[in-house]
Amino acid sequence: MPAYQPWAQGYHPHNHPAPVNGLAIASLVLGVLCCLPGVGLVLGLAGLRQIRRRGERGTGLAVGGAALSGTGLVLWAVLIATGGASALWHGFEDGARGGRTLALTEGECFDTPGGALSGDTYDVHRVSCAGAHDGEVFATVTLPGGSYPGDDAVGDTADERCWSLQDGYAMDGWAVPRDVDVYYLTPTEDGWAAGDREITCVFGNTAEGEDLTGSLRNDETVLDPDQVAYLKAAHVLNAALDTAPDAEYVEDDLPGHRAWAGRVSAALGEQARMLRAHDWPARARGPVAALAADLDKARAQWAKAARAGDADAFYEHYDTGFDLIDPSLGVPARRALGLATTVPADDDGSDASVQV
CATH class of the missing domain: 1.20.1440 (de novo design (two linked rop proteins))
Structure with a gap:
């Protein structure tokens, strides 16, 4: 009589249970991830038909995957209808940019966590230029593509370009208070790898933590x-x-x-x-x-x-x-x-x- 290798859990070597349906597994995975809810729903329904026809296992998986995918599909429809999908995507995009959620434009004023314009800045809060604020954007500069040139090179470029651009935004230098200086926000190496190429040129107070009040803009949009x-x-x-x-x-x-x-x-x-x-x-x-x-x-x-x-x-x-x-x-x-x-x-x- 031939010898058999023992099986775990006491199964007889000739006991072959019915296989689990592959579509049911895929449907559950997509339902949990909620990345392709439409596909997950279709796979779950198709899996149920195959299970009944072939006698396979996985009914619970198919039902669960179809239910989760259906719920996800409804949520995506609501997000698209309300514009929430765009906001969600921008949130993911900002995270991929090394946490830099700035995206400031010329003429905007903002506050930073702690009120400082030095060191690493990962987030800002836009505020009205009429009131107190930490910084005012007077220009943005887009750097060329290629490999990251290094912190020093990016800083040197920012220093040169921002100083040269300030007169275009604040044309009357006499109207700029003495306690105002030029600062800039630059992409990090991680942000560069994610596609960030923008230098943001900013007016801020020379005394760290002190505010600016009122816009410094005086150009063709303000002057006669x-x-x-x-x-x-x-x-x-x-x-x-x-x-x-x-x-x-x-x-x-x-x-x-x-x-x-x-x-x-x-x-x-x-x-x-x-x-x-x-x-x-x-x-x-x-x-x-x-x-x-x-x-x-x-x-x-x-x-x-x-x-x-x-x-x-x-x-x-x-x-x-x-x-x-x-x-x-x-x-x-x-x-x-x-x-x-x-x-x-x-x-x-x-x-x-x-x-x-």
Whole structure:
């Protein structure tokens, strides 16, 4: 008599129970996961027919899967009808982006957990710009695709782009309080892997935890055409002044300072041309004409500095030309145009050396 390997639970080796229906199993799995409720319902019903016809096991599985899938199908229909499916998807999408649920746009104001704009920020709460808030978005920058460039590279790009874009949102720098600084929110490496390529440029208070109140926006959407024309002309000079060489002393880089003086001279000429080309209201014509005349005098001095043969000659014309772009010279024109008239101060308390 042949020997048999013992079976667990005392089954006879020739006892073959009926198989479990595969469609019933699949229906239950889909019903529990609720990912394809329509498919789960169809598989459950089909499984029941096969079980009756083939004598297979799994009736409970098929019934349970069909019931769960039917319930899931109803829930999905309700979500789609009410827009909840879109919100649910965005929730999953935000989670895939490393928890960064920002998606802020230009002009929006927000609060952060703890009120800080430093360190990791995973969530924000949109609030009205009219009241107190932690930050105000003034620009967004989309980075190119490819592999993650690294935290330092992303930070350097954010620093450069955000500083260059702030004037487009807050055109009148004189109207921006001294306690406001530029911050930015950047994608993490995990967020980058999930498709996040956006830098969010933000105005915030220089003192951590302190609020801003009221919107800082002053651009074409807020200002009138005369104000915009004046500020665009002023920005030409500001851009040139910002290209000063790294060397602080002329003696250390005379060629670099002469090239810079040439750029400033050209900008002064362009600024004066733009001011004269605009049709100003009667109240602003005299002050703007006087400013343009001062700019002409300044341009001549900066042009001589650009041709200086040595550091002493450079300083001579530079000092005179610098005095002729003193910000206070623009106050009468600004007052006539309804722009801010308080000259902003540098960190050392002196008047800022820009016309904006």
